[in-house]
Amino acid sequence: MQTGEPSRTALGAAVYRAHHQVSDAGRIFHDPLAVPIIGGMPALTDSFFDRDTDGRIRLLVAARSRFAEDALAEAVAAGTEQAVILGAGLDTFAYRNPHPRLRVFEIDHPDTQAWKRKRLHEADIPVPPSITYVPIDFEHQTLDEVVAATDFDPARPAFVTWLGVTVYLTRPAITSTLRYLGSMTAGSQLVLDYAEPVIPATPEEHAAAEFRKQRLSQINERWRSFFTPPEMAAELQHDGFDVVEDLGLAAATIRYTGAPAKTPERPGPHVLRAVVRG
Numbered sequence: 001m002q003t004g005e006p007s008r009t010a011l012g013a014a015v016y017r018a019h020h021q022v023s024d025a026g027r028i029f030h031d032p033l034a035v036p037i038i039g040g041m042p043a044l045t046d047s048f049f050d051r052d053t054d055g056r057i058r059l060l061v062a063a064r065s066r067f068a069e070d071a072l073a074e075a076v077a078a079g080t081e082q083a084v085i086l087g088a089g090l091d092t093f094a095y096r097n098p099h100p101r102l103r104v105f106e107i108d109h110p111d112t113q114a115w116k117r118k119r120l121h122e123a124d125i126p127v128p129p130s131i132t133y134v135p136i137d138f139e140h141q142t143l144d145e146v147v148a149a150t151d152f153d154p155a156r157p158a159f160v161t162w163l164g165v166t167v168y169l170t171r172p173a174i175t176s177t178l179r180y181l182g183s184m185t186a187g188s189q190l191v192l193d194y195a196e197p198v199i200p201a202t203p204e205e206h207a208a209a210e211f212r213k214q215r216l217s218q219i220n221e222r223w224r225s226f227f228t229p230p231e232m233a234a235e236l237q238h239d240g241f242d243v244v245e246d247l248g249l250a251a252a253t254i255r256y257t258g259a260p261a262k263t264p265e266r267p268g269p270h271v272l273r274a275v276v277r278g
Contacts (some may be wrong), residue, residue, distance in 0.1 A: 007112045010089030013164050014038045016061040023055070028256040029062040029069075033092035036123040037116075056249070061164075063252035064271040068161045068191040069093060071273050075159040075189055076102055082158040086143075086177070087165035090116055094131045103130050105152055107143070110135035138165075138173045143180045157185050162192040163271070167223045174225055175235070182240030186278035190241065196267040197226040229270060241274035 018034040020026060072083060076099045085091055088106040097104060106113070113135055120127060136146045152158070160181055166174050181190055227235070233243050247255065248270050254260060 007089060007109065009164065009168070010087070010108075010112055011038070013061055014090035016058045017065065019058050020062040023058065024062070026062075028059070029066040031065070031092055031096070033095055033123075033125060036125060037090050037092055037119055039119070039123070059253060059257075060249055060269050063247075063249075063256050064163050064193050064269075065091075066256055067247065067252065067271050067273070068163060071189065071191055072159050072161070073099075075157075080157050080159050080189075082152060082156060084147075084152070084158055084160040086160060086162040087138075088113075088116070089164065090119065091163075092125075095120070095125050095128065097128065097130060103132070105132045105134055105147070105150060107134040107136050107146065109137055138169055138177065143177050155185060157187045157189075159188070160184075160190045162190065164193065166192060166227075167195045167225060169225055171225050175239075178235060178239040178241075182236070182276060184276050186276050188276040190236075190274045190276075191271065192274075193269060193271040194225075194227050194232055195223065195269055196228055228267075232270070232272070236274050240277055242277055244273045244275055246270055246272035 014034065015038055017029070017031055018038050020029060021031060021034050072080075072093075081101050082103050082105070083093075084105045084107060085093065086107050088094075088108045089112060091106075094104040094106060108116070113133055117127075117133070132150055132152075134146050134150055136143065147154075162177075181188075229246055233246070236243055249268050252271065
């Protein structure tokens with residue numbers, strides 16, 4: 001991130017969610033606040049996010065949000081009353097939360113959080129009393145110290161989502177966060193996404209990778225950390241979790257569209273759900 005500015009990639013994820021509502025009628029993930037929170041239809045033309053020609057990134061962003069909110073609904077039905085959204089960006093779940101007893105803690109960089117609250121005000125999106133905002137810089141603060149300053153109850157199970165963040169953090173920052181999350185009450189759940197290391201195989205993939213690298217360098221939000229599925233599973237196991245399921249893009253495509261993926265499963269983005277062991 002640029003000092004004093006909100007995350008541009010947080011805006012990117014929000015733009016893709018909004019595009020999904022317009023281009024795909026929200027068929028995977030319905031979010032009526034996705035377009036208003038980015039400032040309406042004109043924001044969909046942001047040229048920074050103009051390389052998703054086949055809709056692949058849009059599908060990924062919609063699928064990971066659907067995956068997280070479906071799992072959260074199951075956890076709430078089983079009695080969970082606390083949700084933590086790490087790196088909340090312009091995520092809108094807390095403002096359309098269908099679960100009356102669920103408290104939501106949005107944890108994000110203070111610059112991004114201030115920008116989001118301004119966007120909510122400008123879009124006339126009400127902020128319910130069930131939300132607590134918690135500022136953090138993952139590279140310089142630990143999750144336990146910022147959560148301790150809130151009324152989050154560590155003695156009760158919680159549901160945590162951590163989407164669109166790990167690839168931008170260093171390994172030590174990721175490990176520190178997972179270690180804290182794995183110390184939560186048994187039965188607490190985590191949904192996170194991560195990226196596998198990928199070697200471009202075609203000229204088109206090389207061009208897309210170079211475009212992404214240059215764009216992210218411009219805004220100081222470079223990709224830093226990659227995991228293979230066995231590496232991520234081992235990290236989570238070490239930190240007190242059992243992995244329940246791990247979906248690649250092709251598997252997510254089949255689950256949420258009912259149609260076979262256009263390409264076989266290959267190294268790339270993943271979203272998973274894990275549970276804190278008893």
